[in-house]
Amino acid sequence: MTDAPYELYYWPSIQGRGEFVRLALEEAGARYVDVARGPGGMAAMMKMIKGEGTHGIPPFAPPFLVDRALVVAQTANILQHLAPRHGLIPDDEASRVAGNQLMLTIADLVNEVHDTHHPVATGLYYEDQKPEAARRAHGFTSERLPKFAGYFESILERAKGRHRHLVGASLSYVDLAMFQVLSGLDYAFPRAMKHLAPSLPRLLTLKAEVAAQPRIAAYLASERRLPFNEQGIFRHYPELDLAARH
Numbered sequence: 086m087t088d089a090p091y092e093l094y095y096w097p098s099i100q101g102r103g104e105f106v107r108l109a110l111e112e113a114g115a116r117y118v119d120v121a122r123g124p125g126g127m128a129a130m131m132k133m134i135k136g137e138g139t140h141g142i143p144p145f146a147p148p149f150l151v152d153r154a155l156v157v158a159q160t161a162n163i164l165q166h167l168a169p170r171h172g173l174i175p176d177d178e179a180s181r182v183a184g185n186q187l188m189l190t191i192a193d194l195v196n197e198v199h200d201t202h203h204p205v206a207t208g209l210y211y212e213d214q215k216p217e218a219a220r221r222a223h224g225f226t227s228e229r230l231p232k233f234a235g236y237f238e239s240i241l242e243r244a245k246g247r248h249r250h251l252v253g254a255s256l257s258y259v260d261l262a263m264f265q266v267l268s269g270l271d272y273a274f275p276r277a278m279k280h281l282a283p284s285l286p287r288l289l290t291l292k293a294e295v296a297a298q299p300r301i302a303a304y305l306a307s308e309r310r311l312p313f314n315e316q317g318i319f320r321h322y323p324e325l326d327l328a329a330r331h
C-alpha cells in the first residue's frame with residue numbers, strides 16, 4: 086500500500102465528463118494528478134487507451150482513474166469507486182445504490198446534451214450537422230430538459246424539508262454532479278434554464294450551496310477549473326437554445 090496520488094486521465098482542454106471526477110477529488114481534498122494536462126500526459130493517456138501498461142481491462146474512453154494497481158473507467162463507475170473512500174456517499178447499501186442510480190441518470194442527461202450538437206455522428210463537426218442539431222435541440226429544450234430537471238427537483242421535494250441533498254443528509258458526489266450539470270446547462274442553454282428556473286427552487290438552492298463549499302469555491306476560483314468552451318459537452322450555440330419568444 087502506497088500513498089501515491091490518484092491519476093486522473095482526461096482531455097486537457099475541456100471540462101467534459103472529467104469534471105465530475107475533478108469535483109469529487111477536489112471536495113475530497115484528495116491528492117491527484119490531472120495527467121494529460123502535464124508534460125507527456127497526452128501520450129501517456131493514449132498508451133493507456135491502447136492497453137499498454139494497464140492492469141485489467143483498458144478503458145474505451147476518458148475519463149479514467151488510476152488508483153494504485155486499479156484502472157477505473159466510466160464516469161459513474163469512477164465516482165462509485167471514489168465516493169465511499171472519501172465520505173462522499175453514506176455507507177449504507179440503499180444510499181450507494183440510490184447514488185449510482187441518480188448518477189447514471191445524470192450521465193443519460195449529459196449524453197442528451199452532447200447529442201444536441203452532435204445528433205448525427207460524434208465524428209462529424211457540429212457545422213456538418215446543423216439542421217439536425219436544431220431539430221434535436223428543440224426537442225431537448227422543450228421536452229427532455231424539463232423532464233430531467235423536473236425529475237431531479239422531485240427527488241429533493243420528496244425529502245420534504247428533512248434535508249436538502251439528493252442522497253442522504255449531507256453533501257454527496259451526486260450533489261456535486263448536479264451542480265456541474267446545472268452549471269453546464271446555464272452556459273449552454275441560458276434561455277431555456279431561465280425559463281425553467283421558477284420550477285426548480287430546490288435544485289437552484291442546492292447548486293448555490295455546492296458552489297459555496299469552501300473546497301469547491303477555492304477550486305472554481307483556481308486555474309485548475311477550465312472555462313466552458315465550444316469543444317466540450319456543454320457548448321453555447323445561441324441558435325440551439327430555447328427560442329427567444331418563450
Ligand SMILES: N[C@@H](CCC(=O)N[C@@H](CS)C(=O)NCC(=O)O)C(=O)O
Nearest residue numbers: 101102103146147148159160161192
Ligand atoms: N460513458 C462514458 C463516456 C466516455 C466518453 O464518451 N468520453 C468522451 C469524452 S467526454 C470521449 O473521449 N470519447 C471518445 C470516443 O467515444 O471515442 C463515461 O461516462 O465516462
